[in-house]
Amino acid sequence: MVPFITAWSSERAPGFAVVVRDGRIAYADETKRDRDGSGVLWTRKVFSPGVGVPQFKAVHPLRQRRAMERLLCQVCAKPCDKSAVWMLSQREYESAEGPWPAPVMTAHPPLCPGCVERATRLCPHLRNGYVILRPDRIAPAALTGVLYRPTPLGLTPTAATIAYDDPRTRWMRAVQLHVQLKDYTLVHPRDMNVTSPQKR
Template sequence: MICTICWQPIRNGEPRKRVTRSRPSGGMVPVTPAYTHKLCRQKPDRVPYIAAWSSERFAAEPPVVQGLLGGIRYEGEMPADRDGRGVLWLRRPDTPGKGRPRYVDVHPGRQRRCMADLLCQVCGGPADQDDDGRVLRLIEDARADWEGWPNDLVTTHPPICPPCVATARAQCPHTWQGSVAVRVGRSEVCGVWGRRYTASRLGPLPVESGVVPFKSPLLGWTVAAQLVRALNDCSIVSLDEAVAAHA
């Protein structure tokens, strides 16, 4: 049995904890069997740059109405509600550090900034690039999904820098399920993750949340919450080597 944080064996008798994740309806549920050393887990002492804060929520969301030329818009829409591509974005204040951190929620503006400018999701500084320009990412391990993974993977997770890798591994429950370091040679901003709407006699109705490519006709019916990149020319690398190279 291997600890998914330090990747060292968990010996008989050593304190260990099973990895769980939250249920949408509340409570916890075990994931595919995975364990960590109990001592490897740390309480968060650092709020990731992309994490939302309690001050960054509205008492009421702006009403979504049908646009004059099709698609959706906000009632009382402002220019800042759309990006340069004309995509409608989830409206949120940008007040990090005010209130309480909401670790499970991602701030749409800061996530978009990290994905567009290749910034570290934890500290907000430049993400790491090696001498060949390959960007470092920490990704949930899904090598069993298809041959050649993570090539052709689309992700909402921004890159990372080596000093923040250890923090993410020890303090982020998402990485406890098993994560790998990946060097990405090519990536393209290709779409958004958000809530899609459909027309009805009562006005636009939310249908589902998911990835919507920029070329999709459904983009005009989507309120985007996160930017998406497609990853290619990927190589899985040792987490320890990635950190040691910049020690």
């Protein structure tokens, strides 16, 4: 089984030209589908899941964003709604914005309860321990991608992560959406039918 958000070898980046239009970056041949509901420009990738070889360390930008926006399970793509849980590696969990139970920011989309056990086997970053959170509130928090700086010689691109409400999002070609998990409860792996979570 290959997770829904995993990129495939056939999903290459098509050629593109970034231009400045109306005080923000744009594609020279932009279409409506290149921006999200907030007007952020997104990185283009061919959409052909299942074709070629799965790239387990890479995520497809559009499927990652859809999973976050619509709370789709990152493994099976089923809508999770209120049952959505997040599995975070111990390391990420420790990088929460403050002491427990401070909001946590993550680029990992949710999981449905039925895929929690599967995720412990499919996701390498969970192998050294994880926590399972069920949040009451989820909000868009940040964007990772390529930030363009206008200079007299043209646009200079740099990899960056900036806040979702940062005015520089108009200079960002996004790759991943991060969300903030607020008011969450900790779920015991046993309640998710995971038998020995720490031994994998």
